[in-house]
Amino acid sequence: MSRRLQYIIFVLWVLALATTPFWATNYIVRLAITIAMYTSLALSWNFIGGFTGYPSFSTAAFFGLGCYAGAVSQRHGVPMVLAWIVATFFVGAFATGLGAIILRMRGHYFAIASIAVVEVVRLVVSSWGSLTGGGDGLNLPLLTGGPNAVARIFLLVMIAIMVIVFVVTALVDRSRLGFGLRCIQQNEDAADMVGVDTTRYKVAAYTLSALFCGTVGAAYASWIGYIEPSDSFSIIMTVKVPVMCLLGGPGTMLGPVIGTAAFTLLEEVFWANFLDYNRAILGAVIVVLIFFLPGGLLALSWRDLVKRFAFRPQKAST
Amino acid sequence: MAYLQTLVNGIVLGALYACLAVGFSLVWGVLNIVNMLHGSLIVLGGYLTFFAWHGYGISPLLALPAVALLLFLLGYVIQSVAINRVIGAPVLTTLTLTFGLDLILYNFMTVYYTATPRRVTLDLGPIDIGGIVVPLDRLLGMLLALLLTGLLYFVMRRSRIGRAIVAVRMDSAAAALMGIRVKRIYAITFGIGALMAGATGAIFAVVYPVTTNLTGTYLGKAFVVCVIGGLGSVPGALVGGIVLGVIESFSGQFFGPQHALTVGFVLMLVLLVVKPTGLTGIKGYE
Numbered sequence A: 001m002s003r004r005l006q007y008i009i010f011v012l013w014v015l016a017l018a019t020t021p022f023w024a025t026n027y028i029v030r031l032a033i034t035i036a037m038y039t040s041l042a043l044s045w046n047f048i049g050g051f052t053g054y055p056s057f058s059t060a061a062f063f064g065l066g067c068y069a070g071a072v073s074q075r076h077g078v079p080m081v082l083a084w085i086v087a088t089f090f091v092g093a094f095a096t097g098l099g100a101i102i103l104r105m106r107g108h109y110f111a112i113a114s115i116a117v118v119e120v121v122r123l124v125v126s127s128w129g130s131l132t133g134g135g136d137g138l139n140l141p142l143l144t145g146g147p148n149a150v151a152r153i154f155l156l157v158m159i160a161i162m163v164i165v166f167v168v169t170a171l172v173d174r175s176r177l178g179f180g181l182r183c184i185q186q187n188e189d190a191a192d193m194v195g196v197d198t199t200r201y202k203v204a205a206y207t208l209s210a211l212f213c214g215t216v217g218a219a220y221a222s223w224i225g226y227i228e229p230s231d232s233f234s235i236i237m238t239v240k241v242p243v244m245c246l247l248g249g250p251g252t253m254l255g256p257v258i259g260t261a262a263f264t265l266l267e268e269v270f271w272a273n274f275l276d277y278n279r280a281i282l283g284a285v286i287v288v289l290i291f292f293l294p295g296g297l298l299a300l301s302w303r304d305l306v307k308r309f310a311f312r313p314q315k316a317s318t
Numbered sequence B: 001m002a003y004l005q006t007l008v009n010g011i012v013l014g015a016l017y018a019c020l021a022v023g024f025s026l027v028w029g030v031l032n033i034v035n036m037l038h039g040s041l042i043v044l045g046g047y048l049t050f051f052a053w054h055g056y057g058i059s060p061l062l063a064l065p066a067v068a069l070l071l072f073l074l075g076y077v078i079q080s081v082a083i084n085r086v087i088g089a090p091v092l093t094t095l096t097l098t099f100g101l102d103l104i105l106y107n108f109m110t111v112y113y114t115a116t117p118r119r120v121t122l123d124l125g126p127i128d129i130g131g132i133v134v135p136l137d138r139l140l141g142m143l144l145a146l147l148l149t150g151l152l153y154f155v156m157r158r159s160r161i162g163r164a165i166v167a168v169r170m171d172s173a174a175a176a177l178m179g180i181r182v183k184r185i186y187a188i189t190f191g192i193g194a195l196m197a198g199a200t201g202a203i204f205a206v207v208y209p210v211t212t213n214l215t216g217t218y219l220g221k222a223f224v225v226c227v228i229g230g231l232g233s234v235p236g237a238l239v240g241g242i243v244l245g246v247i248e249s250f251s252g253q254f255f256g257p258q259h260a261l262t263v264g265f266v267l268m269l270v271l272l273v274v275k276p277t278g279l280t281g282i283k284g285y286e
Helices: A003-018 A026-051 A059-075 A080-102 A107-127 A147-176 A176-186 A188-193 A198-224 A235-248 A255-273 A275-292 A304-310 B002-031 B038-056 B060-081 B089-113 B136-158 B162-170 B172-178 B182-207 B212-229 B234-255 B258-272
Strands: B126-129 B131-134
Touching: A003 A026, A003 A147, A003 A255, A026 A147, A026 A176, A026 A235, A026 A255, A026 B136, A059 A080, A059 A107, A059 A235, A080 A107, A080 A198, A080 B258, A107 A235, A107 B089, A107 B172, A107 B258, A147 A176, A147 A198, A176 A188, A176 A198, A176 B162, A188 A198, A188 B126, A235 A255, A235 A275, A235 B136, A275 B089, A275 B126, A304 B131, B002 B038, B002 B131, B002 B136, B002 B162, B002 B182, B002 B212, B002 B234, B038 B060, B038 B089, B038 B182, B038 B212, B038 B234, B060 B089, B060 B182, B089 B212, B126 B136, B131 B136, B136 B234, B162 B172, B162 B182, B212 B234, B212 B258, B234 B258
Parallel strands: none
Antiparallel strands: B126 B131
């Protein structure tokens, strides 16, 4: 897919999401907010998981920290938008420091360390009651103007974040950084050998993957108005986001966008019919994805698919 | 004296942790797969034991071998049907796949059994040795856990299957050249991992409540024990389990029980950075 076509598709998608209040029900508007939010998270994860190929499962830690950083600063009198910016930089700084430590590991060890980070941050947040309210959670002032107006505002906010992340992705994709990250993904030792500063590149990718999770988290906290540890640091989210990205096509610009849209729609359809089985559905999506869509939806070649189903190859009979 | 009691509690807990982690460690070491299913398999073993006891009055001791065998079969099938297809794929693929399978198993258990905690209550009472009090059901659990771990060690060292597993672990290509059917060994190894999980579940059903809410906790413990002890070896899991048990026991006393878990995870993160091969590990053999 050419670069221009990808931009066009993305712009059309943004327009479709942004205009939902004018042509769809409140339910669809809410869905659009969720899609925009998860698209930002999946695009963020794409920096470390897609471009660099590191199995990072710390999205929920960044998102949750963003929620709490935003909420705590808002409760201390910081204006809402400024609180989001504070959360962004706080989470970015956290990821830089953490990345410098855990990015020395590879493979399973990195994956496990990144999951453990989610747990440790969640446990610290839930036991630091004086600042975070502990297990009771935190309440935030709700915006005035009625639920519809609030939903419109946050729809635009989430879409704005999504557009920013997409622009950053497009910039990274074309830049030296993106090239270096792809080299690391293919062969880290070789990349190191030819002069890619692997540690710095990896930390940059990890920080990028965290930065906007912080913004999204803080905006989410302001939108929902109430946060608590098990919701903010959900282990399901930490897997869902990579799965969305993998479903679309990791390491591409449009992959996370398409993957998130496909996943969310799938989830909604099943959710409406099989409420008790939402985890199993995520599991089934994963199994199908791994076995039948190894490169994601974007890697599907429609011509091959048509060929395979239309002209089934005859088995040699002996 | 109080310290001695804490130490004993820690060791009892540690033996249980060793049994919990040894199957996970074996699968990770031999197949190079982080088995996210482990926690759910333990809980499944717990449920089977509970319902055998509750419904038919079968003692957990008798149910244990049957549960272990059932889970072995389940593990063998899961590996042959699903995981063997992605062996050797990048970590992201294998980890996500086992996580997906875990979500499915977890979901079905929650729907069929609901998350209500259940427990096999044997009411054996505590035993008092020179002022140190240990609940008898825990002590029994510890002995069973040690016995099973020892048995696994013996199987790995002495039996043909065990030697084949070790050979595959060291060099699967060379093992294949020596006539070992590697895929089958993978399935057997995963089966043994599930077997140990089922047996652990049977033991834990006597000591802890059985509920699906605990799958993540058990999995977390298995991670920590493996990282502390080093991968793929029975003694490693034993050392890791007992170290974790003692540390949790003491940190629970000093910082309060709610922080015991955090201390374990922080310890794991530090060890991962400082010495990723674990306390008993050999460099370059991870």
